[in-house]
Amino acid sequence: MAVFVFMQNLSENYPENIFRTEFEKSKYNNGAYRKLISQFDKLAIDYSYQFEGFPYASKTPMQTRDILKKNLIETNDLNDFKLRSIGILPNNVLNDLTTYIAEFTPVYNELIYQPNKDKFEKQLAEITDYANNHQLENYFETGLLFYNSSWDRSIPFEIALYPFPDSDYFTAQAFYNNFISAIQTNLKDYKDLFSVMLHETYHIIYNEESLEVKVQIDEAFKKKPVKIQ
Numbered sequence: 044m045a046v047f048v049f050m051q052n053l054s055e056n057y058p059e060n061i062f063r064t065e066f067e068k069s070k071y072n073n074g075a076y077r078k079l080i081s082q083f084d085k086l087a088i089d090y091s092y093q094f095e096g097f098p099y100a101s102k103t104p105m106q107t108r109d110i111l112k113k114n115l116i117e118t119n120d121l122n123d124f125k126l127r128s129i130g131i132l133p134n135n136v137l138n139d140l141t142t143y144i145a146e147f148t149p150v151y152n153e154l155i156y157q158p159n160k161d162k163f164e165k166q167l168a169e170i171t172d173y174a175n176n177h178q179l180e181n182y183f184e185t186g187l188l189f190y191n192s193s194w195d196r197s198i199p200f201e202i203a204l205y206p207f208p209d210s211d212y213f214t215a216q217a218f219y220n221n222f223i224s225a226i227q228t229n230l231k232d233y234k235d236l237f238s239v240m241l242h243e244t245y246h247i248i249y250n251e252e253s254l255e256v257k258v259q260i261d262e263a264f265k266k267k268p269v270k271i272q
Contacts, residue, residue, distance in 0.1 A: 046151045088107060089106070163205075179237065182241050187248055
């Protein structure tokens with residue numbers, strides 16, 4: 044998943060960022076790899092569908108890019124990723140995507156992961172301790188209660204982190220049963236990280252409200268519409 048995000052950031056459609064900076068000053072900044080970036084950028088991997096039985100805008104549409112990232116998080120290897128992802132994309136597109144990820148894995152490892160490995164793994168240990176010491180699962184339970192939502196306890200909520208060197212900020216996203224975030228390598232205070240994590244997680248909890256609850260909320264707003272002044 045980290046390699047996939049790395050490749051996204053090398054696209055000309057993305058703003059300037061540390062991943063592109065490190066790539067452009069490396070030996071990999073040549074015609075062959077730039078061609079792969081261009082081909083990756085042109086892959087048709089974004090499809091979606093609405094949950095039409097729910098009130099408008101109350102349920103996040105299914106996004107294939109998020110499902111692909113979910114599968115990359117949970118996969119054991121790229122062949123496993125392909126098996127999990129068959130049917131999401133046409134097979135030729137899925138094969139090309141897998142090939143590009145394989146080509147850029149050593150690039151990512153050399154430029155990003157290995158130079159920051161020691162700091163990042165230390166952060167992972169500290170983040171784990173922070174979560175355990177502050178009993179983060181209790182906040183998840185609070186969110187379920189507040190939103191009158193539910194969660195299948197057999198489905199784990201998985202957190203995926205990757206290093207973000209020389210940065211003053213981090214990026215985060217949550218979807219399905221996953222939270223992902225880039226972690227700046229100089230981050231030492233994890234309160235903000237977990238605050239963002241909970242904020243994003245509550246989007247998922249809200250999204251998982253039952254149809255009955257969402258209909259009740261929708262009907263309540265229709266009976267007493269809010270006037271914007």
